[in-house]
Amino acid sequence: MKKHNFSAGPCILPQDVLKKASEAVLNFNGLDLSLIEISHRSKEFVEVMENARNLVKELLNVPNGYSVLFLQGGASLEFLMTAYNLLKVDGKAAYLDTGAWAAKALKEAKLLGEIDVVASSKDKTYNYIPKNYAIPADVDYFHCTSNNTIYGTQIKEFPKTDSLLVCDMSSDIFSKQIDVSKFDLIYAGAQKNMGPAGTTLVIVKDSILGKTGRKIPSMLDYQVHINKDSMFNTPPVFPVYVSMLTLQWLKDLGGVAAIEKINEEKAALLYAEIDRNPLFKGFAEVEDRSLMNVTFNLTNEEDKEAFDKIWNAAGISGIKGHRSVGGYRASIYNAMPIESIQVLVNAMQQLEK
Incomplete structure (x- = not known):
């Protein structure tokens, strides 16, 4: 049946993608070696990483001045990385609380500084998106979650703000058109619309980095990952490859x-x-x-x-x-x-x- x-x-993936991915696990690019046993430094996998990044840029019309990264740790690690890279020492950030994942994101950010929850829909079990809230002018960034998987809500119109705009798009990235230029940082776990669990897409505006005044551990520093082309440590080769296949499938679809x-x-x-x-x-x-x-x-x-x-x-x-x-x-x-x-x-x- x-x-x-x-x-x-982890969710449904295109059948054609699953077929190609399974073949690559046995014999990748005719090398008589598995995708998951070749060096991530080999020209074959470097090409996979480059193709994946270029497809992201093409499909989302990512402007110049942004870096595209494939990292590890899921959106859950991005909750902390966002604050490390954007929240200044003695700074403040604003968060919109629209569900369990938004609440977890602000919980992590509170470890590093003051967090202003500008609005919350917790009063009605997160069954709506708050409207008409004010974002303080003195915050380092504003964080929101575009789609809330547990409660089935989605932001239809993003707020305008003079601070940096950060969005967790884990569960609706690539599902609808967005204007990347309106965002300073977008992150998304792969396991909804892009690939299997194990890699996380990050799109970050280069000019916003390095301004917090804090020391950032290497693995949590976006600039370190940019400098190393998403290969500061061994990347999750299989999730990146399947993400590349899925993005190519999407491109072929129109x-x-x-x-x-x-x-x-x-x-x-x-x-x-x-x-x-x-x-x-x-x-x-x-x-x-x-x-x-x-x-x-x-x-x-x-x-x-x-x-x-x-x-x-x-x-x-x-x-x-x-x-x-x-x-x-x-x-x-x-x-x-x-x-x-x-x-x-x-x-x-x-x-x-």
Whole structure:
């Protein structure tokens, strides 16, 4: 039976990418050596790293003056690296609290300085994005999380600020068009839309670095990684390679503009059923609904056993909601085909019947 993978991450990847990646593990580029056993200093892997970085620049129209890095540690390490590299000694930063990951980011930053939480949606279990908040003029940077995987909310319009703008785009990077020039630092774990867990994409404006007045450990210093072309230490060769393949797949599909249109169609199909079907209700506020993570609950919890049997029988996987929200979460990242969305819609309609 075909599986329909709605996992929140590590998540679905294109089948063509998985096939090419598996072949490379056995025999990479006809070398009769595995991708994961060749030197990361070899010209073959240096070419992989360069291709991956260039695809990021091309797909997101990254302006001159920005560096693209593939690092390790996930977004969780970026929570700390952001503060180390941008928060001045005795400085202050502003954070928008829109979910569990945003809260973890500000927790790490508090280790290094004063943090001003400008707004929070914790009062309603993070089911909306705060609006009309003020960002203080005296902060070193403002940090936000573009898409909240657990709660199914997404920032539709980013605030204007005179301070540096930092964004964790782990779960919606490459899913829609963005103007990179409006941001000073973007970071994203690979395991949602780009590749397997193990590498983290960082896009940083070069001119903002080296101004904190603090000593930064080498592994946490963006400038060190820029100087070494993402190879200060042995890079995660397999995740970088699979990310390169996924970015090439996206380019061949027509790029970010093309996938954005597809993603809008997929989300519209599923949200329409949630709103139409009296047995279901959406969790997130309508205006803040995510195009990547669709969160919903049953109107009557007594239907849970019956619905779980239906979607399991249909080959659906990974739609159980996060424990803090309950219900269901359908993660519909770039590689999720619309046919799988229809299978879930059919399951919801079967429960209704």
